[in-house]
Amino acid sequence: MTVGTDRDTATGGEPGASRADGVDESRALLIVDVQGDFCEGGSLAVAGGAAVARDVASLVLSREGRYAAVVATQDWHEDPGGHWAPQPDYVDTWPVHCAAGSSGADFHEGLRPALGSVDAVVRKGRRSAAYSGFEGVTDDGETLAQWLSSRGITAVDCVGIATDHCVRATALDAASAGLQTRVLLDLTAGVAPDTTERALDELRAAGVELVGAPRLGPA
Numbered sequence: 001m002t003v004g005t006d007r008d009t010a011t012g013g014e015p016g017a018s019r020a021d022g023v024d025e026s027r028a029l030l031i032v033d034v035q036g037d038f039c040e041g042g043s044l045a046v047a048g049g050a051a052v053a054r055d056v057a058s059l060v061l062s063r064e065g066r067y068a069a070v071v072a073t074q075d076w077h078e079d080p081g082g083h084w085a086p087q088p089d090y091v092d093t094w095p096v097h098c099a100a101g102s103s104g105a106d107f108h109e110g111l112r113p114a115l116g117s118v119d120a121v122v123r124k125g126r127r128s129a130a131y132s133g134f135e136g137v138t139d140d141g142e143t144l145a146q147w148l149s150s151r152g153i154t155a156v157d158c159v160g161i162a163t164d165h166c167v168r169a170t171a172l173d174a175a176s177a178g179l180q181t182r183v184l185l186d187l188t189a190g191v192a193p194d195t196t197e198r199a200l201d202e203l204r205a206a207g208v209e210l211v212g213a214p215r216l217g218p219a
Contacts, residue, residue, distance in 0.1 A: 028069040028153045030144075030174070031056055031118070032133055032160030032167045034111045035074060037097040037104035039161070044097040046162045048189035048215030053110030056159050056187050060114035069119045069151055071144065072107065073133035073160075073170065076100045076123035083129035092129075100126065120147055131169035134177065145177050155180035163190035163214040168199040175206045186212035193217075 034056060036042050039049030060070055075098035077083065085093035098105040107115060122144045124136030134144045148156070156179050158171045167188050174181040183203060190196030193216050203210060 024066055024155070025068045026153060027067055027155040027157065027180075028071060028148060028151075029060070029067040030133060030156050030158045030160075030170060031060075031070065031072040031111070032158060032170050033073055033075050033098075033162075034108050034160050035098055035104065036106055036108050037075075037102075039108045039110075042097070042104055043095050046189045046191055047217040049161050050108060050110055052159070052161060052187055052189045052215065053108040057111050057114035059159070059187065060117050067157070069148075069153060070114075070117055071120045071122060071133075071147065072111075072115075072118045073122045073124060073136060073144070073166070074098070074105060074107070075125050075130070075166070076105060076136075078126045080125055080128055080130075083125070098125070122147070131166045132173040133166070133170040134173035148179070153179070156182070158183045159187035161189050163188040164195040164199040165191065168203065171203055171208050172206055175208050180209075181207075182209040182211060184211050185214040189215040189217075191217050 034049070034053045037044050038046050039053060040047070042049075077098050078100045082093060088094045120138050122133050122136040122138055124130035124133060130136060137143055138147060142150075156174050158167055158174065158181065160167050163185065167183060171181050171183050190199070196214055196216060200210060
């Protein structure tokens with residue numbers, strides 16, 4: 001896996017300012033958990049996950065939206081306690097997934113062409129369940145909130161897997177942190193229609209902007 005260097009993307013100026021090359025100096029793209037185990041063939045697969053991986057990579061490579069920074073989160077479980085269960089209820093407990101260092105925890109192959117444009121990776125859930133990217137840290141120990149703040153980021157677009165779980169949690173925490181938050185739903189995949197609709201209602205209530213419609217698994 002090759003990930004771009006953790007570069008300082010802040011260049012000053014007013015919030016929301018755009019440079020001559022079209023880069024919005026205040027907005028980052030948050031790519032949430034686009035990993036092998038959450039895509040088709042993985043231990044906790046979400047229908048449409050592989051397509052999300054490819055489409056997110058296309059977004060990053062095309063530089064559509066001209067983001068000042070791109071951050072990817074990873075579920076990275078070493079010993080998450082009761083988060084894993086031999087007989088999971090798929091609400092609070094889950095099959096073994098995204099074990100640290102495993103192929104399932106690696107970014108999905110569809111996303112890999114864009115990893116050179118990723119500025120930082122935030123890993124979460126080493127010792128517990130962690131749905132939000134804001135619960136994780138970089139290899140340098142910075143939280144996602146610290147990393148974004150130090151680079152002058154005041155707005156984020158969220159994409160990834162799953163709409164009704166980790167994308168939801170990350171977007172809610174982003175909004176709670178005072179970031180202008182948007183979810184690009186066309187670049188997300190939800191586990192099920194009912195849980196996804198509840199998640200969208202929560203996001204709307206929190207003031208999160210929703211754009212498009214998520215890919216959805218079976219009812």
